[in-house]
Amino acid sequence: MTTVVVFNVAREPAAAQVLADGRLVWPARKLPAGEDDHAALAVAVGLAASDLVGITLGQGDPGWAAARGTSEVVRVADVTVGDDDGATAAALAAAVAEVDGAELVVIGDSEHHPGLAPALAGYLGWPVVLAATSAVRIGSDVEATRRAGRVEETVSVPIPAVIAVAAATEESSPPGMKAMLAARRLPVRDVTAADLGIAAVPAFEPTLTSLPSSTTARLIGGDPLQAATELVKALRAEGVLE
């Protein structure tokens, strides 16, 4: 009867640094929380019938989740997040198996890791609800609301299940420093890839990131007649018009 929340396992582009030569540098020590993590945590707190256990990988911050409601965190200390969602999911599934009575996994539905939640559900052999915005327990089911385009759907899924939550807004009131410091005292269980019998991720990394070759756009505004003349002039200069 344990609910698990997975956090800090998404590499959001905002955390990356693109160097002048096109190299991409990801944070080495700590990943900032994923954009959807706070919403996943809020949903998980609501779903947890009893214990709420957090699961994260090596760059995760257990205090971040503890300050938001987890009672314990399992961290796969030597595994880092890479670009291979399948490998990340395998590590997370192995960690879920370490949690006694785990029956519901809530995870942020990061648009930058669209394969992560489905792969995790696949490893666990459970159904998955993607793009959930809220969820409640009803008997042995979870009733989740999700957005599909402009349509809002309510789906009912039997437990055990994976619920992937997409945040609609930024976190409105993150916990204060005092709560965050106190949360650090809550228990963290560190396990290793070897303990779980899995390979360390990432299995592969992008070797070069190049920006699109032409990104320059010029906006011509102001008086419409003048703007149109200027546009024609610019198109002629570029050789688009004769």
Added chain:
Amino acid sequence: MNMQFDAEYDIVIVGAGASGLSAAVEAVKNGSSVAVLEKLDSVGGRGQFVEGSTAFESDEQKKRGIEVTRAQGFKALMDESQWRANAEVVSAFVHNAATTIRKLSDIGAVWEDVTIYAYEQESELKTMHWAEGEGARIIELMEKAARDGGAEIYLNTAASRLLTEDGRVVGLEARDADGQELQLGAKAVILAGGGYASSPEMMEKHSWYGKNARYLVDLGTPGNTGDGLNMAVAAGGATAETGSVLLMPVAKDKTITSHVSGAGSQPYLWVNTSGRRFTDEVVAMNFSDAANVIAQGDQGTSFTIFDEATKKHLETAGSDIGLGTFIPYHAQLDRMDAELEQDLVTGTAAKADTIEELAAAIGAPPETLVATVDRYNQLVAAGADDDFYKPAKYLRAIERAPFYAVRMVAGTLVSVGGIKVNGNLQVIAEGTTDPIPGLYAVGAEASGIYGDTYPLTVPGNISGFSYTSGWLAADHAASQIAESVAV
């Protein structure tokens, strides 16, 4: 030690702006454990608005064949301050500013150019380093580097009091986002709160504009309320040259990118609230000096008067002055009509078919303004300004109706004087020459490189100093911490 702390760090930094983040990046690189407290809900402070930054003998200058020596920089800053600046602090800045540029490159900054700030200002040194994305990008890069290095950054968390024991600072009290009080232990505290420009009371008390400070308009973020200065003084710290503030002219209720504000900032005819001309408007070329002039006037206000021909000139030939990327040199101020629709209603600007009506609209005696304009037109016709000696090229006749007046005030960018520090950025104890162990002040919180006003002849100096003083303080704190461990 019998204090109970919620957490202990090597270094606690107060303020996550230009100087505080620079300190944080360096501190984590040194292996120090670091907490950065930021009272607002986002990092960056006024550092987000920075356009460019000073350095001397940097790689970027050398690459471009620009030679501005450290000696020149030192002399310029000392001379500009009438030698009220602290030579030790100036020397530390001048000596290390080039390293700052390199450190910022190391974390991803790309430098697009090194220039002077305004145009046609022969007296300016080519020290202004422009980064791609300007100061906002530097903030972003520093935040990333600090966090990645392990710095903990707490938003909505304001430091309120320094904790001392046996004459040394051992931590501080703060209030967090939930309104909870907490006590943090620190081997060193770096005050990086960015001065007092957001506090009208402190502006009136400390800036040299005195009562006129109430007419200044704050153009920055609201967190710079002088907490560092107050905390340092309460802990026995000394102050020095507290009155210097970096100002910029701006049209009342407008932003500095507004075209009406740009028109009001030109070196045309400026009159005071009585309708009299009062200065050589060529001061407009140096925005800091120009705003000093306006801030001193009655109600801290002046009016820039021009006619339809000059308005057309601004719309087509463009601005006669350069205000960085806010109003670039020769930028066509073609949004004036659109802005005026509202500005004529709010009183930011006035438009009239006669000078008498224009005077009535701005509340000046009509006969005075008419006399002022007549006299000005005589000077224009003669091609020589015998009253205030403005260069002839800025003498533009006021003849063709309609006539315009833009209400100008002085906007505050940041206060640049406060806590007395030595060359290591350690806070000096009041009445002594000794530092208070464990206490540093950096960036706009610290005094040292200014006299009573901000020198634009070394453009970009406050951000250059903020980044540089930040990492210098972090280095010194680390060395002190290492020494105390060794003892």
